[in-house]
Amino acid sequence: MASVSTPAKDPHRAVLQALYDHFRSHGVWPEFDRVDRQLRRAAKIDVAQVAVGIPDMLLVTHAPRGIAPRGRDLMRLTLAGIERCDGGEEDVELFLRALRWLARYEEEHDPETGETTVTVTSAMLAKGLRVPLREAGRLGRLFELLYFERWGGEGSWRALDSDDWHVRVGRDVRHFSRVKSVEEFIEAREGWLAPQAPTVAEPSSDPPTAMLGEAGGYIDERVFDLIKQAHGGQWDCTKLLVLLRELDDNYRAGNAYAAHALLRALLDHVPPLFGQSSFTQVANNHQWGRTDGKYVKRLVAFRDQADDVMHRQVAKIPCLLSMEDMPARAAVNRFLAGCADQLA
Numbered sequence: 001m002a003s004v005s006t007p008a009k010d011p012h013r014a015v016l017q018a019l020y021d022h023f024r025s026h027g028v029w030p031e032f033d034r035v036d037r038q039l040r041r042a043a044k045i046d047v048a049q050v051a052v053g054i055p056d057m058l059l060v061t062h063a064p065r066g067i068a069p070r071g072r073d074l075m076r077l078t079l080a081g082i083e084r085c086d087g088g089e090e091d092v093e094l095f096l097r098a099l100r101w102l103a104r105y106e107e108e109h110d111p112e113t114g115e116t117t118v119t120v121t122s123a124m125l126a127k128g129l130r131v132p133l134r135e136a137g138r139l140g141r142l143f144e145l146l147y148f149e150r151w152g153g154e155g156s157w158r159a160l161d162s163d164d165w166h167v168r169v170g171r172d173v174r175h176f177s178r179v180k181s182v183e184e185f186i187e188a189r190e191g192w193l194a195p196q197a198p199t200v201a202e203p204s205s206d207p208p209t210a211m212l213g214e215a216g217g218y219i220d221e222r223v224f225d226l227i228k229q230a231h232g233g234q235w236d237c238t239k240l241l242v243l244l245r246e247l248d249d250n251y252r253a254g255n256a257y258a259a260h261a262l263l264r265a266l267l268d269h270v271p272p273l274f275g276q277s278s279f280t281q282v283a284n285n286h287q288w289g290r291t292d293g294k295y296v297k298r299l300v301a302f303r304d305q306a307d308d309v310m311h312r313q314v315a316k317i318p319c320l321l322s323m324e325d326m327p328a329r330a331a332v333n334r335f336l337a338g339c340a341d342q343l344a
Contacts, residue, residue, distance in 0.1 A: 011050045013084070014043060016058065019077055020085035027140040029076035032061070032069040051075070057186075058084065060148075067228060071238070079149055083182050094129065094138060095145045096179050101128045103177035106169045117154050117168040136163040143167075147253060150189055151176050155254030168254065218251035218259075218329050219244050223336045230343035237343070240269060244336070256323045257309050263326070264306035267299060273342040279303060292338065295331035302327050 018039055022030040036047040048068035051059060058081035061069040069075060079095060082088040102120060105128070109118050122143065126133050133139070143165045147156050152172030158165035175192040179185045224244060227237050247262040267279045274282045283296045309321060 011043075011045050012054055014039060014045055015047055015050050015054065016077060016081055017085050019059070019075055020082055020088055023077070023082075023141065023144070024087060024091075024137075027137055028144065029074055031071070032073040032075055033071055035075060057081075073242070076148060079145065079185060080182050082145075090138070091141050091145065092182060094131070094142055095149070096181070096185060097129055098125060098142055098146065099151055099173065099176040099179055099185070101125070102167075102169050103173045106171070106173050107177075117170040119166050119168055121166045122164060133163075139163065148249075150193070150252065151185075152192065153253070155256075157255075217248045218326075218332065219248040219336070220329075220333045223333055223340065226337070226340035227343060230340065233343070235273065235343055240266075240339075243269060251323070251326065254323055256321060256325070259323065259326055260306050260309040260321065263332070264303060264310065267303060270339050273339055286338075288338070292334050295334050296338075298327055298331050299335060 015035070018035050019030060022035065032047065032051075039045040039047050048070060051061060052066070052068050058078055059075065060078060061073050061075050077085070079092060083092050102125075105120060105124075106118055111118050122139050123133065125131075125142070126139055131138055140163065143156070143158060146153060146167055152170065152175060153167050154170045154172075155168040156165065172192060175188045176185065179188050224241065227241060227244070230237060243262060243266045247259060247266060250258040250262060271278055271282050274286050276282045276285060280300055283293075283300045286296075288296055305321070305325065
């Protein structure tokens with residue numbers, strides 16, 4: 001990594017550059033351990049210590065806020081972070097051009113019958129943006145940015161070990177039809193998300209486990225904060241926090257099968273917090289309040305639905321599960337607040 005030959009003068013910049021160099025070379029974001037080992041050997045930099053001090057607007061990790069990443073925690077740069085790196089201008093410019101093109105395409109084309117979004121393939125984008133298909137690396141990095149950044153997309157898919165991918169584009173992309181800089185992109189995103197500001201939750205007859213309001217994603221951010229505070233005590237919450245973050249990310253991206261599978265994994269992961277070995281035992285034996293008990297019963301029923309996703313084999317009739325079939329976020333967040341109580 002030649003870019004970190006004298007990084008001690010600016011360790012923040014060195015970490016950002018190392019992450020981007022990996023992304024540019026491999027087309028995916030690296031895990032913490034790999035970058036930590038590289039920078040420790042090349043420049044004696046403690047990536048865990050440095051990463052905590054890098055603003056969220058530049059760097060996102062799967063570690064909870066305020067806690068240093070470790071092990072297999074994914075580390076990725078935001079669009080603003082990429083812009084700070086040598087060579088990043090190319091990926092930023094392509095992403096912004098792609099948003100403008102997608103906005104025009106969505107305006108000019110109708111969805112297929114029964115759909116509310118239009119589907120755009122990598123080949124279509126390559127042609128529209130005049131990027132040769134042989135430059136699969138650039139297109140692959142574009143997919144990763146479209147997958148992780150919030151720009152109004154309503155789902156994405158990529159074939160395993162293939163350069164073929166597509167995104168589903170709905171009306172929200174119109175907010176980004178004129179973005180030509182990172183600053184304009186951030187401003188457009190804030191304007192798009194503004195109507196989704198938190199609202200006050202209706203009062204419940206049960207004693208509140210935690211004050212949970214509405215949010216733009218599936219998992220209330222206060223759930224992350226509550227569990228983060230308990231991390232490092234009696235229970236190690238590393239896997240729990242990663243499952244929560246990946247569930248929230250996939251819900252936001254509209255990845256129905258992944259969201260189903262991750263919620264099922266989450267429900268199977270937490271019974272020991274309640275002194276039980278299965279989620280059904282948690283539902284039947286824990287002293288839930290009246291409303292929360294009803295929520296948990298719904299999650300028990302959801303496990304059978306998740307089995308459909310996990311175990312139904314290919315057949316001549318289609319699998320019809322979608323994001324609309326996910327349990328209500330109120331039920332999930334109230335249950336997770338109960339988990340936070342057990343951790344405390």
